[in-house]
């Protein structure tokens with residue numbers, strides 16, 4: 001069953017004056033099933049962040065339909081959408097967005113605290129999540145004291161603590177070296193395999209995308225093609241992603 005459905009999604013950024021309209025997304029259709037780990041790839045400026053911000057309810061100015069778990073998010077009131085986002089979606093950003101004044105453990109708890117859950121439940125879920133992501137040894141450290149990879153794993157822990165139906169990630173490995181990128185992607189793959197988490201990430205990094213089961217390519221705001229990993233080795237899927245990127249084109253710095 002699709003957890004996320006997008007029909008004829010278009011987005012214009014309006015500048016000053018009538019003529020100043022930029023078409024950032026142009027008739028995007030896509031569907032993501034529950035339990036998928038999907039990457040959306042495309043060159044810089046192709047509309048990836050714009051798309052993710054709409055899917056995740058951050059940007060509500062668009063035309064077309066976005067349904068999450070069967071509900072059209074454009075038909076929700078502001079409050080309904082805020083609650084839906086807090087309880088049913090998880091978010092991971094390129095720059096982690098952890099709170100500097102809280103330890104990793106405290107950061108991870110924030111969504112459960114905001115949701116007014118029982119202290120015992122908060123503690124047990126937090127500890128379970130810390131061990132799942134191998135953060136036990138650094139749980140009482142502050143973000144600035146740990147590596148980028150550890151910060152991102154804490155951010156992912158925070159994103160999943162409320163058991164969201166879908167997790168959205170924008171360039172989650174964008175600030176990481178290749179070793180940390182690989183740990184973070186393994187974390188996503190583990191979440192997906194063990195917990196059946198649905199993860200939709202945008203990235204221009206073919207290495208990160210190669211951990212996914214399906215890759216969608218966009219360019220100039222249009223959906224170009226998609227490929228699926230099936231039972232290929234990650235390495236073989238990586239090569240296939242590179243071939244498609246070469247076909248689609250894009251600047252040097254996109255690879």
Ligand SMILES: Nc1ncnc2c1ncn2[C@@H]1O[C@H](COP(=O)(O)OP(=O)(O)O)[C@@H](O)[C@H]1O
Nearest residue numbers: 013022024042043044045046047048049050051
């Ligand atoms: N707030 C905005 N106002 C006007 N144009 C924007 C705005 N945000 C993004 N754009 C433009 O939309 C296009 C897609 O941007 P973005 O979605 O950030 O691309 P990507 O994440 O793939 O690099 C780019 O050409 C960008 O300059």
Ligand SMILES: [Mg+2]
Nearest residue numbers: 048049050171
């Ligand atoms: Mg972007």
